[in-house]
Amino acid sequence: MTKFTDTAEMDRFLDKLSGIDSAGDKGNSRLKKIVRKMVADLFDTIDRFDVSDDEFWHALNFLAEAGPELGLWAAGLGIEHFLDLRADAKDRAAGIVDGTPRTIEGPLYVAGAPIVESGARLDDGSDEGEQIIVWGHVREVNGKPITNAIVHVWHANTKGNYSFFDKTQSDFNMRRRIRVDQDGGYKFTSIMPSGYACPPNGTTERLLTAIGRHCIRPAHIHFFVEAPDFRQLTTQINIEGDPYINDDFAYATRDELVPHVQYHEDPEEIASVGFSKPYAEINFDFVLNSNSNPTEEHLSTRPRAPKK
Secondary structure, eight states: OOGGSSSSSHHHHHHHTTTTTTTTTTTTHHHHHHHHHHHHHHHHHHHHHOOHHHHHHHHHHHHHHGGGGHHHHHTTTTHHHHHHHHHHHHHHHHTOOOOOOOOOSSOOOOTOOOOTTTTEEESSOOOOOOOOEEOOOOEEEESOOTTTOOEEEEOOOOOEEEETTTTEEEETEEEEEEEOOOSSSEEEEEEEOOOEOTTTTTTTHHHHTTTTOOOOOOOEEEEEOOOOOOOOOEEEEEEETTTTTOOOOOOOOOOGOEEEEEOEEEEEEEETTTSSSSSSEEEOOEEOOOSSSGGGSSSSOOOBBOOO
């Protein structure tokens, strides 16, 4: 039996609603095709699962309520990870395989963090978490240091909260843009971040609970790395040993992005770095690919929290 959505009548309706059958050159032809495909797939889903009017309007109202959390939906439903996997496949086809792996940005970047020199401290000292030193180099695929790179870094506190979104924290707490040194090196001190869950009772948690999933992320540190004539890199590292490291609701974990964490308890080592208690250390290098066009040097145009 022919499905209702496979009829000639439905094809004509989809052409009309998407503007494909409009006379002249009105509208964007690529957008028309995308809209037609998206609406056709929605119609097919409604038809295949016999979605009722009540179910449809409940879903639409739930989507409207989700507005502030749609960035989390993109992560939790694997859309951001899919975009990364698709970009990886295109890179492999083009023979681009040597750079640091990309992974999702997430919705919690804030523009305008202070630019600092390598060695800066990120946290404001208000959270008595485990102290950590993170350092490494930014290099080309041939190993040559990139001496004019900027490393953007941001991460959560010990409660899993980010400054700007958590109004109890100071401006740009645990957020900086680090200018690498003459050897392409970067270094910062901060506190060990914690993993976290989606906002309780928010639309993301309710959606994932309804399909039998959790919404917890392992501890991690976010990075953008940029330099003239090189591809901008969006990535993050996971903290080794986190119980959710291989069960991230956002699918951001990649084996190459789980560096070893070295713990220091020797009093002389602790004193040598200016700390007063045991600390952790992570060494991680970034490898950037040359760009094929200038647009690859810059961030995508997704909405981000603005500079204050």
